[in-house]
Amino acid sequence: MADLKRLSDEELMFRFQKGDDSAYNEIVERYKNKLLNHIFYYMKDREWAEDIVQDTFVRVYLNKDKYKEIAKVSTWIYTIAINLAKTALSRNGKMNAFSITGKDGENDYEIKDKHTTTDGDVLKNELSDVIMSSIDELEEKFREIVMLRDVDEMSYEEIAALLKIPTGTVKSRLNRARLNLRDALSEYIR
Amino acid sequence: MEKCGRIEEMIISGSLETDLAVENDEAVMRHITECAECRALIDDIKKISSKIAGHEKIKVSDGFDHALKIKLEAAKNEISADEVKTVPFFTRMVYYASGVAAVMIGFMYISSLGVFDNKKSNDVITAPVTFTVASNNNETKTVTADSLENLRENVVNDEELRLKVNAGE
Numbered sequence: 053m054a055d056l057k058r059l060s061d062e063e064l065m066f067r068f069q070k071g072d073d074s075a076y077n078e079i080v081e082r083y084k085n086k087l088l089n090h091i092f093y094y095m096k097d098r099e100w101a102e103d104i105v106q107d108t109f110v111r112v113y114l115n116k117d118k119y120k121e122i123a124k125v126s127t128w129i130y131t132i133a134i135n136l137a138k139t140a141l142s143r144n145g146k147m148n149a150f151s152i153t154g155k156d157g158e159n160d161y162e163i164k165d166k167h168t169t170t171d172g173d174v175l176k177n178e179l180s181d182v183i184m185s186s187i188d189e190l191e192e193k194f195r196e197i198v199m200l201r202d203v204d205e206m207s208y209e210e211i212a213a214l215l216k217i218p219t220g221t222v223k224s225r226l227n228r229a230r231l232n233l234r235d236a237l238s239e240y241i242r
Numbered sequence: 243m244e245k246c247g248r249i250e251e252m253i254i255s256g257s258l259e260t261d262l263a264v265e266n267d268e269a270v271m272r273h274i275t276e277c278a279e280c281r282a283l284i285d286d287i288k289k290i291s292s293k294i295a296g297h298e299k300i301k302v303s304d305g306f307d308h309a310l311k312i313k314l315e316a317a318k319n320e321i322s323a324d325e326v327k328t329v330p331f332f333t334r335m336v337y338y339a340s341g342v343a344a345v346m347i348g349f350m351y352i353s354s355l356g357v358f359d360n361k362k363s364n365d366v367i368t369a370p371v372t373f374t375v376a377s378n379n380n381e382t383k384t385v386t387a388d389s390l391e392n393l394r395e396n397v398v399n400d401e402e403l404r405l406k407v408n409a410g411e
């Protein structure tokens with residue numbers, strides 16, 4: 053069973069489709085914490101996020117035959133998880149966490165400057181905590197991309213497939229998000 | 243200090259790599275070594291990225307796997323219950339046809355005994371007779387009568403039996 057660890061996600065999925073449930077368990081192991089971190093940033097509630105992650109894996113199990121190898125397993129799983137999170141949030145009237153303000157304009161990447169933390173609070177915090185709360189302040193499309201790249205460690209191609217945007221757009225959005233973060237944090241990172 | 247827009251422009255267009263591990267091309271590198279402002283910008287960005295990547299991640303709770311297992315079992319059971327409920331149309335038709343056939347064979351059997359004979363038969367059977375008719379749900383129904391004459395009446399007048407056949411149960 054140890055050799056399951058060496059298989060790619062896609063190979064695991066193939067085995068699982070052939071009826072090998074231990075391959076499914078390995079997929080769960082690989083993704084449960086990653087998904088939790090990602091979904092947590094939308095739900096802001098740990099228990100709720102765990103619930104969504106479990107529901108995601110239930111769907112992966114029940115819909116294993118719907119997965120086609122043309123897509124990466126990560127893209128497929130994240131798509132399920134994000135859709136479940138969106139549905140759950142909209143049912144609770146908290147959809148704004150996902151809403152995208154404005155179209156793909158060039159001037160819409162400002163960080164909303166309604167920082168909840170005062171300077172005094174910030175000084176007490178670790179820099180990384182300050183950064184994470186700055187990510188929260190980013191516009192959704194930038195926050196999402198920073199999360200996928202720096203937290204979930206997805207490749208540009210994986211992100212492009214997930215968000216259905218060109219790889220070039222992924223790079224430029226990511227850079228703009230980072231630039232925004234840098235402007236917002238300039239006084240803390242020196 | 244005057245703002246140098248060059249690298250910033252490249253960042254926005256996506257043509258510059260701000261990823262930690264990725265090296266930029268020679269022209270960019272040369273500019274960075276000469277321009278303190280752009281160097282600071284890129285250093286800041288990389289610093290932020292590494293902080294984000296290194297930020298403490300949360301882990302699923304201890305009960306996660308168990309809760310998932312329970313949810314999975316529940317979902318699987320729900321699916322098999324659905325499968326039972328939705329008997330395919332073709333299968334239902336087979337049940338229905340076999341039920342009708344069973345009733346017909348029953349009547350043919352009764353007629354072969356002369357029950358439906360127009361000439362009133364005198365050979366009355368005195369002992370109680372039981373007759374089993376299958377409904378189309380593979381459910382059987384037993385009709386009892388003290389004579390073949392009455393048996394026929396009982397089968398034909400059995401409202402429940404007729405309704406079952408008509409409803410295709």
Ligand SMILES: [Zn+2]
Pocket residue numbers: 246247248249273277278279280281
């Ligand atoms: Zn410069």
